[in-house]
Amino acid sequence: MNNIQIAIIGAGPAGLSAALELKKLGYDDLLVFDREDEAGGTPRHCGHLGFGMFEFKRVLSGPDYAKKLAKLAIDSGVNIKLKSTLTKVENGVLTFSTPEGIKQYKPTCTLFALGARETPRPDRLVSGTRSPNIITTGTLQRFAYLQKIKPFNKAVIIGSEIVSFSAIMSAKHAGIKIEAIIEEKDEIDSFCVIKYMVKYLLKIPVLTNTKLKNINGEDKKVTSVSVSTDEGEREIPCDGVIFTGQFIPESSIMQKSFDDFNFSNNSLYISQNFQAKDDGFFVAGNALRGALAAFKCYFEGKKVAKNIHDFIRFKHQPELIKIEADENISWYYPSMIDLKSPTKQHLTALRLKKRAKGAIKVLLNGRMIYKKNIHAFPFMSINIPWKDIELKPQDVIKLEFVNN
Template sequence: MTDVLKHENCDVAIIGAGPAGLSAATTLKRAGIESVLVLEREAEAGGIPRHCAHPPYGLREYKRVLTGPSYAKKLVATALNAGVQIVLKQTITKLEAKGVLTIASPEGLKKLTAKRVLLATGIRETPRSARLVSGDRALGICNTGTLQSMYYLKKMVPFRRPVVVGTEIVSFSALSTCKKAGIQPVAMIEENQRPTVRWPIHHATRVFAVPLFLNTRIIKILGKDRVHAVQVVDLNGDRREIGCDGVLFTGQFTPESALARMSHLELDYETGSPAVDQFNRCSDPAYYAAGNVLQPSPDSDNAISIPIYYTADNLPQPVEVAGQCWHQGRITAEWIADDLNGKL
């Protein structure tokens, strides 16, 4: 692994060193593709699992149960062993036709031309602003990703008594992080009449002693410097205040597709992902996409299945668990290899 990009050309450039990008890179090397570069903007490879310390990770890939950080390390090691080159602190600022990338790196701006480019930039939760939530703009409002990176990477906490908004899989993960970090959420609220994922949410709210309020919606955040309460309203229109020192907005995942959005590539406006064909190939055939950045259309035939223990009949576009990203990275890499060999 290096911080210095020396190449000006390569066979495949993969943007993002998370599960999808790393598994694609490994697969490409194993398929005999010579020059495979993974470009990662962070100072460390591994992606989101680096700060998800809870299992289960790795069931599909390594046939064993791992925590996020050890899973991330294993993915990186596997890729390096296969001969993948991972370059850290490389931020792509521009995608152009024919696989021409502009890259900001600590050594300055660079250009890289790749025969094929794979977008594996992942996903993030929708922040408060894009949800258009009313109220003050105080400190203590964040997403699960922020909480987890703050706690697992820096051992800091953004609040002690937050209200947790949402009941997705990630909300469960958030409760588990809170417990580890000594944070006691004062409430978990869900706008709908049922949790987004029924199990493990009911179970989790019992285990973590967090009261779950269904049919409850946040109508206002209160707090001058830091959050001190939220106003909520229920189905009957009854309003009340819950004292808290933060608001944790969980889930409502949105593809991290800014690069595609700012480029010549076509976007699927329904999902926010780059538009792709049956080979996960973008509107410019030099570009592919895989992993969480590629959310399946709700009505698409080949929507990826959800592992049984997360299944709920009301699950909206879910964030893919790492194993599915890994799998999708692998099959997309096979298509890219076929493409480079003139066989697609």
């Protein structure tokens, strides 16, 4: 058993920026762990541009951004343990599977910066052939940029969140033709400009109001997909299917290890200091809620480092109230309020599951204390600045969305 002061799990933008900040604050007894053989997180395999503008004032590709972050961390003396997969958290002890065998650590503070992943085919309950040619954008990117493999020749993309644009770029890089983007909703799930770029510049059909019914094929090969529209069913020939988006936090460890898991948020209940109910556990980056841009996770890493610093210096006894949310809300932060925290501002950010017009309400013991009319898209975060509210430990807070 190794006793350490701070453990950070996940060497992506959130974990590495937290490590860099903690180093600046003078913490040396700090280890970063990652299951991969290189540090940098998800951007390592996002081979396109679109990273670093806010953090480094430069437009970088994902791999260059990941290398820069990892180099900054290593040059500042951050100790990164690679090929170390966190498998269990019990009584404050972290268990890792490593090439040298099982290793255990007992930190004073642990930051989970485990990132998020797209919902794969098995979780989407789509019937049809089982084939290795049915993958997510993340896997396609690993093939295209890290392993330089072209897994198939022509594919359909399922889903139209902004990440589907990354799937197109990655497919292009690997020499894969995209036959169509299929979206169940009546409009695409990202900015309209993306739709026009895809449709008119890249000349890829964007089929909205279209549902994937079956993946056809035999002998582990994909031959086509069947889709249904208002006009009936049709087949689209292809030899690969790319499922995109519907990001969920990498939360299975947290789910198994803590009894205070927030299923509507798919993360631990987290206070305004990024802190869980269990003493000394923090969460930041995409592990908190699904996918945000890398720079947001980077800056969140810096913020959480300051909160870890405060926890170590002033460790106060928390007094926590949970915030619950209704089924229209896909994620929200914070999901708890620590009444004794020095961080007084209770800024809540949330996202809706679907595009909708209506009102967000904050209810305190069933009474509305805040209302905001919104017209929101699922990829937009909505801020609710509700400070200076007198709260008591027995109060019940709920976030509600009501359609107009």
